[in-house]
Amino acid sequence: MRSFLFLQGPISPFFRRLGARLRAGGHPVTRINLCPGDWLCWPGGEGVLNFHGRRAAWPGFVGAAMDRAAVTDLVLLGEQRPYHLAAIAEARARGIAVSVTDFGYIRPDWITLERDGMNGCSRFPREPAAIRALAEGLAAPDGDALYADRFATQAAWDVAFHLANLAPWPFPHHRTFLLHHPIPAYLGTLARLLRAGANGRRAQATLRALPEGAPLFLFAMQMETDYSIRAYSRFGSMDEALGEAITSFARAAPGGAHLVTKIHPLDPGLKRWGARIALMAQASGVAGRVHFVDGGPLDGVLRRAAGVVTVNSTVGVRCLQLGTPVAPLGEALWDVEGLAHRGPLDAFWGAPAAPDPELARQWLAAAARHLHIRGVYYAEPGLSAAVDAAADLLARGAVGPPAAR
Numbered sequence: 001m002r003s004f005l006f007l008q009g010p011i012s013p014f015f016r017r018l019g020a021r022l023r024a025g026g027h028p029v030t031r032i033n034l035c036p037g038d039w040l041c042w043p044g045g046e047g048v049l050n051f052h053g054r055r056a057a058w059p060g061f062v063g064a065a066m067d068r069a070a071v072t073d074l075v076l077l078g079e080q081r082p083y084h085l086a087a088i089a090e091a092r093a094r095g096i097a098v099s100v101t102d103f104g105y106i107r108p109d110w111i112t113l114e115r116d117g118m119n120g121c122s123r124f125p126r127e128p129a130a131i132r133a134l135a136e137g138l139a140a141p142d143g144d145a146l147y148a149d150r151f152a153t154q155a156a157w158d159v160a161f162h163l164a165n166l167a168p169w170p171f172p173h174h175r176t177f178l179l180h181h182p183i184p185a186y187l188g189t190l191a192r193l194l195r196a197g198a199n200g201r202r203a204q205a206t207l208r209a210l211p212e213g214a215p216l217f218l219f220a221m222q223m224e225t226d227y228s229i230r231a232y233s234r235f236g237s238m239d240e241a242l243g244e245a246i247t248s249f250a251r252a253a254p255g256g257a258h259l260v261t262k263i264h265p266l267d268p269g270l271k272r273w274g275a276r277i278a279l280m281a282q283a284s285g286v287a288g289r290v291h292f293v294d295g296g297p298l299d300g301v302l303r304r305a306a307g308v309v310t311v312n313s314t315v316g317v318r319c320l321q322l323g324t325p326v327a328p329l330g331e332a333l334w335d336v337e338g339l340a341h342r343g344p345l346d347a348f349w350g351a352p353a354a355p356d357p358e359l360a361r362q363w364l365a366a367a368a369r370h371l372h373i374r375g376v377y378y379a380e381p382g383l384s385a386a387v388d389a390a391a392d393l394l395a396r397g398a399v400g401p402p403a404a405r
Helices: 014-024 036-041 055-068 082-093 128-135 151-164 182-194 196-208 238-252 273-284 298-304 315-322 345-350 357-371 382-396
Strands: 004-006 029-033 048-050 073-076 097-103 110-115 216-220 258-262 290-293 307-310 326-328 372-374
Touching: 004 014, 004 055, 014 029, 014 382, 029 055, 036 151, 055 082, 073 082, 082 097, 110 357, 110 382, 128 357, 151 182, 182 196, 196 258, 196 290, 196 298, 216 238, 216 298, 238 258, 238 273, 238 345, 258 298, 273 290, 298 315, 307 315, 307 345, 315 326, 315 357, 357 372, 372 382
Parallel strands: 004 029, 004 073, 029 048, 073 097, 216 258, 216 307, 258 290, 307 326
Antiparallel strands: 097 110, 110 372
């Protein structure tokens, strides 16, 4: 028998249903709510605690909860959030296993469930020989989606969660992990979604206008609020990452090459990225060769691109699937010799090397088997499939590659 403690998870019923499934299997389950949004996701019942104190009191509170319930497993999303970092430290001091979930490295209908953390904290190997050993006898995912998620449901949950957290009661001392106030962020995102059609057509026109046969590189942007940027890179903002890439492109890319920067689909648009990128390009002397696009099909650009630069986006995994050369600027799970460019970025522009197809297949097979479950957070039947798969792995203590358990 195992004893589970759940902290913040996906903004959906996933954790509540997973906890109920584990409890039905005879495992004690504790949940700690840190904010009103947590309460919306898991409003009460057996084993539910609410933390109303200041952050300084949190380590003692969560440690005492672990001791009372004889917790064996801590389960959460976002291992770099301040409350979670403190809880993980308490867990490790007690020998408690930590399991982390999030949207999958592989998309669209895969969810991560791995030991200790993601990206730079992942226990997944970075050595080709170890990856080949993990993949032995496994087939790579075929790319066909088994389950569809529902963006409207995801958006409704997200808005309810973050707006609820604006209430001063009954969690008066809670401090959010967000970088931006949710109201302007939601208004900005909504404005972008309303303009998606026009922006997509403009993006396609920009790509069509590029010279035929000219080398095309893509910079895949990420959201600054994402801990993939905040914790698993050296950059304090996307401006810094873009500036480094554009400066390198100006210095070392072939004279006829073009660089397209593509904004993340859910970026709130609080920064005028088009204007910022234009200024960076002008300062580097490549104003006519650096372009900004908002929208359009990603795969079409990836198939056309001579290479892709990103910090550590899951776009890199899609590059492995398509055979597109890719260079990471941060800590990426796919930053492996033979898969990603590993030298100075200046060297990438002139000689982008495609990932080794067999190693890419093995990486995808091993990652699917040892880091993921199949399912989604927001829509049936994928939500039930994810709950079933996660409950099975957690109950058996089988999360992550064998060496990580």
